[in-house]
Amino acid sequence: MAPRAFPPRPAPSCAYTFKPLLHILGSRSHGGFVARKRDIARVIAARYLSRAGSEAAFFVGVWGKAAFDFKATSTQIAALMFVLSTVSIAGSIIGGVLVDRYGPRRVLIGAEILFVPASLAIALAGDIRSLTALVAFWGFVGAPVMTAGASFAPFLAGDDENELRKMNSWLESAGSAAFITGPALGSLIVHYANVDWVFFIDAATSLIAALLVARTILVYPKRIAAHENAFTEFRNGISAAYRARSLRFYVLAGSVVWLGFGAFSALEPLFYRDVLKTGVESIGYMNSLFGGGILVGALLLQRLPKKIVSARGLCLAVALTGLGSIAYVGTADIRVVAAGAIVWGIVIGVLEPLLRTLLHRDSPEGMVGRITGTAQVHRQAGELVPLAFAPWLAAMFGVQVTLIAGGVLVSLVALLALAEASAIDREARLRPPVDVAIATLLTADEPISPNR
Numbered sequence: 001m002a003p004r005a006f007p008p009r010p011a012p013s014c015a016y017t018f019k020p021l022l023h024i025l026g027s028r029s030h031g032g033f034v035a036r037k038r039d040i041a042r043v044i045a046a047r048y049l050s051r052a053g054s055e056a057a058f059f060v061g062v063w064g065k066a067a068f069d070f071k072a073t074s075t076q077i078a079a080l081m082f083v084l085s086t087v088s089i090a091g092s093i094i095g096g097v098l099v100d101r102y103g104p105r106r107v108l109i110g111a112e113i114l115f116v117p118a119s120l121a122i123a124l125a126g127d128i129r130s131l132t133a134l135v136a137f138w139g140f141v142g143a144p145v146m147t148a149g150a151s152f153a154p155f156l157a158g159d160d161e162n163e164l165r166k167m168n169s170w171l172e173s174a175g176s177a178a179f180i181t182g183p184a185l186g187s188l189i190v191h192y193a194n195v196d197w198v199f200f201i202d203a204a205t206s207l208i209a210a211l212l213v214a215r216t217i218l219v220y221p222k223r224i225a226a227h228e229n230a231f232t233e234f235r236n237g238i239s240a241a242y243r244a245r246s247l248r249f250y251v252l253a254g255s256v257v258w259l260g261f262g263a264f265s266a267l268e269p270l271f272y273r274d275v276l277k278t279g280v281e282s283i284g285y286m287n288s289l290f291g292g293g294i295l296v297g298a299l300l301l302q303r304l305p306k307k308i309v310s311a312r313g314l315c316l317a318v319a320l321t322g323l324g325s326i327a328y329v330g331t332a333d334i335r336v337v338a339a340g341a342i343v344w345g346i347v348i349g350v351l352e353p354l355l356r357t358l359l360h361r362d363s364p365e366g367m368v369g370r371i372t373g374t375a376q377v378h379r380q381a382g383e384l385v386p387l388a389f390a391p392w393l394a395a396m397f398g399v400q401v402t403l404i405a406g407g408v409l410v411s412l413v414a415l416l417a418l419a420e421a422s423a424i425d426r427e428a429r430l431r432p433p434v435d436v437a438i439a440t441l442l443t444a445d446e447p448i449s450p451n452r
Contacts, residue, residue, distance in 0.1 A: 039216045040156060040170070046209035047149045048174040050112065053205030054142060055182025057119060059287050060190055061198035062135055064280035067269035069195065070128045074391035074399065078266035080132045082387045084139040085265075089380060091143025098144060099151045103220065105213050108148035112210035114141040119203040123196040145206070150175065155218040180291035187284030195280060237370025238377075246311065246362045246424045247371060253314055253417065254355050255378045257321050260410040262386030263393075263403060264325075270399045275332050282334065286341045290328075293342040297349020302438060304350070309357055309438065310428070311421035315414050317351040322411030324348070329403040357438050362428075 066072040066080055098107045118138040125131035153167035186198050241247045272278050272286075307313070324344030328337060356372070363371040386406075393402045 039218075040167070042212040042216050043152045043156065044170050044174045046108070046212040047152075047171055048178050049205040049212075050108075050145055050149055050209040051175050051178035052182040052185060053202040054145075055178055056186030056189065056198050056284070057122070057138075057202040059183040060186030060280055060284040061122065061195055061202070062131070063269040063283055064186075064190065064195045064198075065122070065125060065131055066128060067273045068280045070131065072128045074266050074270055074394045076128045076132075077269060078387040078391045080128070080135060081265040082384060083132055083136045085380070085384055087136050087140040088143045091140040092147050095144030095147035096151075099148055103218060104148040104151040104155055105216055105218055107144055108213055109210045111141055111144040111148060112206040115145055115206045116203045118142070119199045119206065123199040145209075149209075152218075155220060157219070176291075176295060180288055180295065182288075183284035183286075183291070184288035185284075187281040187288075190279075190281050190284075237367065237374040240364060240367050241371050241374040244362065244364075246428065247359065249311055249417075249420060249424055250314065250355060250358050250362070251375050251378055253318050253414070254375055255382045256410055256413050257318055257351065258379045258382030259386055260322065260325060260406045262383045263390040263406050265383065266387055266390045267394055267399050267403055270394070271329055271403060275329075275400045276334055276337065277332075278334060286337060289338055290341040290345040293345020294349040294352075295345075296342075297346035297351075298353055299349075300346065301350045301353055306438075309354065309361070311358070311424040312418065314351075314354060314358060315418050315421040317347060317354055318417075319411045319414035320347045321351055322407040322409070322414065325407035325410070326404055329400055329407070332400075353438065 062080075062084075063077075066077055070076075072080070095107060095111070115138070118134070118141050122131065122134045122138055125134050150171060153164055153171055157163035157167045185201075189198050189201055241251050269283060272280070272283050276282065301308070321344070324340065324347045327340035328344045330340070331337065355375070359371055359375060360368055390402060393405075397405070
């Protein structure tokens with residue numbers, strides 16, 4: 001599947017542990033309890049609606065218009081995805097600054113209001129050039145929407161750490177549910193109307209989300225003054241990650257996976273158009289199956305033996321990721337593609353939280369955020385780099401062969417790294433054991449969508 005580059009929101013999450021709202025809200029007076037319950041419900045609904053509309057608009061709308069309406073080439077789609085990814089990164093950074101200054105409610109409302117004309121305008125695109133330009137604005141104003149939507153937890157929980165975890169759980173669950181259902185929603189819209197209606201629905205969900213949070217009452221948590229500027233912290237994070245043998249291995253292992261995903265940004269819609277010869281609806285349905293697989297994988301990781309939390313376990317997951325992508329694109333049979341999407345999603349659902357767990361376990365005290373940020377930078381670079389050469393390879397060898405070769409390469413690199421992984425695990429056994437909770441899946445882990 002294809003990438004999208006948004007920096008993760010650093011917040012603990014039990015993303016798939018659903019508990020009654022009563023436990024989340026704690027003990028309050030009846031009037032305050034009801035008001036609080038409404039605030040939380042509004043934010044969760046806004047998070048879901050906003051992302052579901054955008055998932056439908058990206059997978060079925062943007063890819064559909066580019067590949068099926070405008071018959072775009074792999075180079076043109078690669079250019080579109082490069083523009084979308086870069087403006088999304090910029091928009092996320094700006095969105096984060098605005099959230100810290102004005103709070104998530106104001107940022108979400110303002111960004112959603114700008115997002116409405118941006119989404120409607122894409123329906124008017126007449127060719128791939130105008131589509132690319134309009135998608136650039138859509139991605140730029142959409143990034144703060146996702147950043148603000150993922151930032152509500154501290155403003156709902158205040159300084160209560162237990163409630164903060166629970167709020168993050170609900171918000172991440174809403175975002176992940178949107179990732180699963182949004183693409184299928186887009187396919188249904190196309191089936192009963194046409195691709196342009198996807199953007200009208202996207203605009204409508206944005207307005208509803210803005211209205212939902214408009215009356216939400218937030219609690220502003222205490223701020224802790226930063227001790228270093230952002231560039232210094234970023235530089236220290238890279239230095240720490242590359243200085244430690246295990247951290248360096250984890251970051252580079254993740255980079256191999258993300259390099260494999262990069263080619264899908266430009267080539268996946270062409271796989272459906274030129275290899276499977278299906279309509280745009282299939283993209284939405286298959287990506288919803290993929291999202292469902294990710295959820296299953298995240299749940300499965302919680303039940304696997306603890307020994308999987310190792311460098312060798314990570315290597316195995318990376319190798320299986322390559323094989324999963326081959327299962328997804330290895331045939332021209334849509335039934336096999338559907339099964340491959342689920343299997344690949346399950347592997348990704350195991351891999352992403354496993355990688356983050358290892359990073360958390362081996363990071364020096366006080367460096368977890370910076371190490372995680374370093375891994376995210378590698379992710380974004382890994383997703384963008386293949387856009388430079390994937391179209392050329394597809395022109396030389398074909399779309400399907402290029403995607404299969406990417407999966408083979410990922411698996412081979414992982415297998416060749418097993419010796420290094422074994423050495424890292426031996427070193428880890430010599431150190432005092434660290435009891436770290438296995439991470440759950442975050443919305444930022446999902447590899448295809450820019451709506452993270």
